């Protein structure tokens with residue numbers, strides 16, 4: 562509605578996007594981000610993910626959190642499921658890459674026995 | 678508190694291309710590389726139409742990709758690059774390969790959307806190839822479900838760089854290799 566009112570008021574022109582950077586709207590669901598300080602490795606995000614984009618793998622010393630952008634459908638279920646609020650959806654949308662491997666984000670955690 | 682492994686990649690640092698500086702010179706670059714507009718062929722290989730509508734919105738006045746020297750053409754024989762949406766269903770596998778073979782060298786393939794990049798929610802299904810990369814040599818992947826039109830433009834900029842690279846560095850072997858693909 563806001564967009565409609567704006568376009569009725571002003572001249573309607575093309576988006577300036579490639580010439581000017583253009584931020585996504587605030588409610589946009591963009592790339593999934595992990596706050597590594599909050600992640601406890603309980604794999605709630607991996608369980609709810611409908612496309613299997615997130616995997617959490619237990620290792621002998623900790624866990625590996627892995628996100629595959631090439632499978633993520635940006636539904637936001639992982640952010641809802643995370644009790645520690647470690648996962649959030651950012652506004653990043655310029656995700657095009659040349660190498661398919663670049664779409665994978667991998668974070669390796671080492672469990673700290675004293676505090677965990 | 679967990680201790681961070683020193684090799685943890687910064688999640689935000691993966692956008693290696695700055696869109697604004699790239700876009701400034703984009704139309705000039707199209708002219709310089711191709712001496713005409715960049716011709717794009719869109720191939721629907723079993724998508725839900727979400728991605729197709731985002732591609733179609735690039736042609737609307739709001740995004741107006743023709744002002745940048747990009748256009749969608751009706752035949753792969755005219756096309757510089759192929760935008761593939763959908764995870765390549767079994768029925769469309771042959772169609773996708775034939776479309777690719779009909780393209781003049783150096784044709785490049787862009788996978789658009791989660792389905793095309795890695796299968797998306799259809800990953801592992803018996804009736805799809807699980808992504809374009811299992812069928813065709815993908816040059817650029819644009820994840821998103823569907824990707825925003827702006828994200829598509831960003832991907833097309835990377836695609837032009839790739840065409841330039843291929844034109845300048847292609848050799849005889851590359852051309853022979855392509856016809857066998």
Ligand code: SF4
Nearest residue numbers: 610633634636637639
């Ligand atoms: S946004 Fe949805 S598809 Fe993407 S990682 Fe989270 S749960 Fe999985």
Ligand code: SF4
Nearest residue numbers: 724725727790791792
């Ligand atoms: S990536 Fe999403 S929008 Fe695009 S075809 Fe697949 S399900 Fe549809």
